Amino acid sequence: MTGRNPGGALTGEQRDVLAALADIIIPAAEGMPSASEIGLAGEWAERALAAMPADAVAGLQRILSENAGGSPAAVIDALIRTRPADLDLLVATVSGAYYLHPAVRARLGYPGQVPRTLPPEEVTETPYYLTGGPLERVRRRGPVYRPTPR
């Protein structure tokens, strides 16, 4: 893997570029924090990159290195116009890191894919939607299959 920093997937310069671009992609808006407000370019980006395919990580490193020193808004605009695949990868990485953050998840009302153990008495043969009637209406309409011909 190219450009791998022993401390993570990104060099310091790449992290700075990511932080700047990420705030264009995910600003503070609609009641949600910006990428920089949650420290996206640090721990959260590294966690996301550690979970992503190697070729995606290499692609992101290239994008960040190629766009060091540019105005973030101009970089994003240029990617939209001329390098949509690079924009896709950048947005995927930034989103992937952003939605890991507990504060972001809390604002969305998303607890994560957490377990919910149902008490045995809630797993019954007669579920609630039966007593309400809709499934009884299905039954009363009768068979919807064609039987085996005799």
Added chain:
Amino acid sequence: MGPASLNGSPDTADVLIVGAGASGSVAARHLSAAGYSVVCLEQGGYSARSDFPGADLEWELKAQQKWHPNPNARSRPEDYPCEVSDSDVNPLMWSGVGGSTILWAAHWVRFLPSDFRVKTLDGICDDWPFTYEDLEPYYRRVEEEFAVSGLEGDPAYPSPYRPPLPPLPIGRIGMKAAAGLDKLGWHWWPGPNAIASRPHNGLRQCTLRGTCLTGCPEGAKASTDLTHWPHALRSGARLITGARVRELPLDERGRVTGAVYIDRDGRERRVRAGVTILAANGVGTPRLLQLSTSSRFPDGLANSSGLVGRNLMMHPYAAVVGVYDDPLESWLGPAGQSIQSMQFYETDESRGFARGAKWQVMPSGGPLGLRSGYAGSAGEERIGANLHRGIAELFGHAFEWGIIAEDLPEEGNRVVLDPVLTDSDGVPAPKIIYRNSANTRAMLDYHVARAVEAHEAAGARRTLSTSLMRDCGWHLMGTARMGTNPATSVVGQWGRAHDVPNLYIIDGSTFVTCAGTNPTATIAAVALRCVDHMIKNASSQEVAYA
């Protein structure tokens, strides 16, 4: 008891099974319980529950490569690549103990009676050599083994059909979807799942994580490494992992003598067996048959009909996402299915196409999954404040009606050996040649339009349709079809190859038609029926000896 055992050396057995997936596992469990010495060769290995990413914060990201269902995306050494440049659909599968049941969504749906009589009822394709009623006792037996959770009384089936475990909760997404179908007067029913709603057969109770498609970290989803292999191993079956079969040799009498495989040290080894069973799925099985040429079978083992590899069917898939104002907790599992509908399953010629499709409601996953809802949008629409607005609109407020379309068998849709591509052991890889037909396109257009109506009836604010997905080839069928005529089929109704009396095929390759619903229930039931027959007729079984 089986036929007289071979000399008891580790590389000999009464029965060799190639593939430790759904059908191979059923065979291993029941043959070993009946006293046969069984060896199973599996190219992959075991998956530990702790490996599955569903309990990880980074679950959605980890699903993108290592746990992706497309072997070409994973590219693990134990995956063989598939050449797909001439295919509209990518085949999906998992190589390992449990086969594709490791990553499947565990929808457990019996075929309907008409699925076995397509020729008689609709005047097209062929009838199966047995009926729903012939298979029904085997459905019941495997449903107990696979811990199927569901509700009795579905009018889509003849009575009695009573799943062994009560249904999993259908959740707010199920109730919302059902409200729409209720308004339209359309069929729906709680979707049966091979996911334990209570502890059963070594499985734990489902905790509704909704990460089923990347392996179940709870051990609640039925995968045959959990439901069948412990039984088989206790009965003395031997499972050799990391074993990549490259050929099935033939003796001078035309019997298969077992298999030649490559182990993880790169050494070529042999297993000798009286009977060989292929259970390598609708791509792997024809691949192995085509790799096993001889003077007797220059076009591939058991291929005098020329049909090995042909009639590939893969269930084209479409989906309609509905977006609602109500909070629906749409990330909650099982994934799995919430409810299903057979309203448009049976043929109605007035629609302009033959056969039909089963629908199911599935959860949406986490926030990254919803980004695909606006894939293809212009760049500005996907970033900035628009990104937040898009997520706020979709996440937790959307669910999908998925549509599984029955594709008709066509000989031109096929699996062949690629002339260039190989797996990590240098064995020629399969090439998939598959085109969606006009019937398929007309069917999906119709069903997508009906699914939009269903969402609108349920109160959806808007819908997002995907008419033909490429990564949908979960169900691999038809490539070693069964039938009574050796000129037009590869195996008979008991899975035995017409050309080779000690070779059996028991996976979805043997399907005559593919129905419009998930095949694993039928794969498992057919496998058990074949194995039962083998056991009952052991005294007349022709065998090979080394």
